[in-house]
Amino acid sequence: MIEISNISKSFDDRTVIKDISAKFEPGKTNLIIGASGSGKSVLLKNMVGLLKPESGTILYGGRDFINGNRDTVTDIRREIGMLFQGGALFDSKNVEENIKFPLDILTKMSEEEKMDRVNFCLKRVQLENTNKKMPSEISGGMQKRVGIARAIVNNSKYLFCDEPNSGLDPQTSIQIDRLLQEITDEFQITTIIVTHDMNSVMEIGEYILYICNSLKLWEGNNQDIIHSGVQELDDFVFANNMMRKFREMS
Amino acid sequence: MRRIGQYILFLSALFRKPESFRTYVRLTLDECVYIGWNSLLLVTITSIFIGAVTTLQTAYNIVSPLIPKSVIGLIVRETTIAELAPTITAIVFAGKIGSSIAGNLGTMRITEQIDALEVMGINSVSYLVLPKILASVITYPILVIFAAFLGITGGYLAAEFTTVVSPADFVQGLKTTFNPFIVSFALIKSVVFAFAISSISSYMGYYTKGGALEVGQASTKAVTISCIAILLSDFILAKLLLN
Numbered sequence: 001m002i003e004i005s006n007i008s009k010s011f012d013d014r015t016v017i018k019d020i021s022a023k024f025e026p027g028k029t030n031l032i033i034g035a036s037g038s039g040k041s042v043l044l045k046n047m048v049g050l051l052k053p054e055s056g057t058i059l060y061g062g063r064d065f066i067n068g069n070r071d072t073v074t075d076i077r078r079e080i081g082m083l084f085q086g087g088a089l090f091d092s093k094n095v096e097e098n099i100k101f102p103l104d105i106l107t108k109m110s111e112e113e114k115m116d117r118v119n120f121c122l123k124r125v126q127l128e129n130t131n132k133k134m135p136s137e138i139s140g141g142m143q144k145r146v147g148i149a150r151a152i153v154n155n156s157k158y159l160f161c162d163e164p165n166s167g168l169d170p171q172t173s174i175q176i177d178r179l180l181q182e183i184t185d186e187f188q189i190t191t192i193i194v195t196h197d198m199n200s201v202m203e204i205g206e207y208i209l210y211i212c213n214s215l216k217l218w219e220g221n222n223q224d225i226i227h228s229g230v231q232e233l234d235d236f237v238f239a240n241n242m243m244r245k246f247r248e249m250s
Numbered sequence: 251m252r253r254i255g256q257y258i259l260f261l262s263a264l265f266r267k268p269e270s271f272r273t274y275v276r277l278t279l280d281e282c283v284y285i286g287w288n289s290l291l292l293v294t295i296t297s298i299f300i301g302a303v304t305t306l307q308t309a310y311n312i313v314s315p316l317i318p319k320s321v322i323g324l325i326v327r328e329t330t331i332a333e334l335a336p337t338i339t340a341i342v343f344a345g346k347i348g349s350s351i352a353g354n355l356g357t358m359r360i361t362e363q364i365d366a367l368e369v370m371g372i373n374s375v376s377y378l379v380l381p382k383i384l385a386s387v388i389t390y391p392i393l394v395i396f397a398a399f400l401g402i403t404g405g406y407l408a409a410e411f412t413t414v415v416s417p418a419d420f421v422q423g424l425k426t427t428f429n430p431f432i433v434s435f436a437l438i439k440s441v442v443f444a445f446a447i448s449s450i451s452s453y454m455g456y457y458t459k460g461g462a463l464e465v466g467q468a469s470t471k472a473v474t475i476s477c478i479a480i481l482l483s484d485f486i487l488a489k490l491l492l493n
Contacts, residue, residue, distance in 0.1 A: 050368060074267075078371045088362040088363050089363075091357070091363070105377075
């Protein structure tokens with residue numbers, strides 16, 4: 001479980017997130033949603049250690065990620081897998097080398113064990129026989145799958161995804177969402193996804209944290225979200241005609 | 251001042267939380283091939299022509315019949331070893347390798363590849379930059395020795411194929427009063443230049459913000475600042491070591 005308490009972060013004079021607290025449980029797909037510029041990606045970057053919050057605590061299974069000693073922080077970091085918005089695959093490495101990279105650097109596994117694990121992860125994301133392809137030779141959706149495989153290859157306990165559906169067609173987006181949910185359930189990972197895609201929210205939102213203007217305005221799940229009673233959230237959720245019709249029907 | 255402080259912190263991060271020794275050996279060897287071997291053709295062409303042109307220009311400037319023609323060989327040897335091989339090659343090296351390092355790291359930054367390393371708990375500065383600096387410091391002095399040899403050879407070829415000086419006079423000049431310290435001086439300069447080029451270019455690339463435009467700007471700045479650093483350190487080293 002990940003617990004964040006009173007996280008705040010500013011850049012110069014501008015407060016980007018303020019006093020945000022939440023609990024993200026294992027085996028659930030936890031979503032952080034909000035409009036562009038609301039601070040959700042900044043919150044995610046604070047949680048994975050790419051930014052340091054000005055105040056607040058972040059606990060990974062009770063271990064302090066902000067003020068913990070260097071060994072604790074390193075241990076936590078090595079339990080984290082992250083899928084970046086653009087995939088962030090290493091250009092100079094092929095698919096297999098990209099996925100094997102965390103094992104090469106962080107483990108003492110034999111080459112055979114590493115290859116078994118790589119092939120297992122590739123099979124799990126339905127990308128068998130793409131081992132030798134370069135990132136530039138595969139589609140955006142496949143790059144995201146390789147990114148997921150790389151994020152879970154080291155048996156990560158925590159999986160973070162920054163807008164996993166950006167730049168993908170609706171069908172591929174749903175496939176990625178379902179893959180993330182299946183992996184979360186199968187390996188009992190604590191998965192946190194930053195998104196503003198309402199399809200994802202309705203499809204896999206087991207826990208949803210809504211951020212608006214730097215503040216946490218609502219939390220709940222995909223069943224409750226259409227009856228939240230929060231004006232800002234309603235404006236966000238029912239921004240398009242399809243969702244408005246869905247509300248009228250329900 | 252803020253940039254200088256950030257550069258010093260960047261250098262101090264090179265040795266913080268390093269990965270295994272084996273990892274660095276492999277990465278450094280890869281970089282040696284990329285930085286050293288791939289620069290060989292450019293260094294060869296540059297050095298031969300610079301040596302040849304130095305011979306022609308020195309001959310053009312020696313108008314007094316009292317100065318023996320063999321002086322041309324002596325001047326070519328001294329200027330090539332002490333100045334042209336380490337410094338001109340460094341400027342060429344900054345243009346080729348400096349811009350490449352900055353562009354490579356800048357692209358990794360804007361495509362979140364550096365963030366990916368950090369999230370995995372890897373010290374990205376140490377992992378990405380240290381092998382580049384080590385490879386530069388190892389291969390650049392070798393390139394300079396090579397450049398000096400080719401520069402003098404270029405000077406000899408100019409003597410052979412033109413009438414400005416006879417090859418025999420040129421060779422006689424080459425053999426006249428040799429002070430071995432200029433070789434040490436050239437090698438000391440080459441290590442300093444290699445460190446300056448690789449570290450400045452890495453710094454410029456690593457802290458790139460924005461998109462493709464900013465990556466291009468970072469590469470340009472890396473070359474410009476590296477060239478200034480080369481010329482400045484060249485002057486300081488000459489003042490310190492040749493007094």
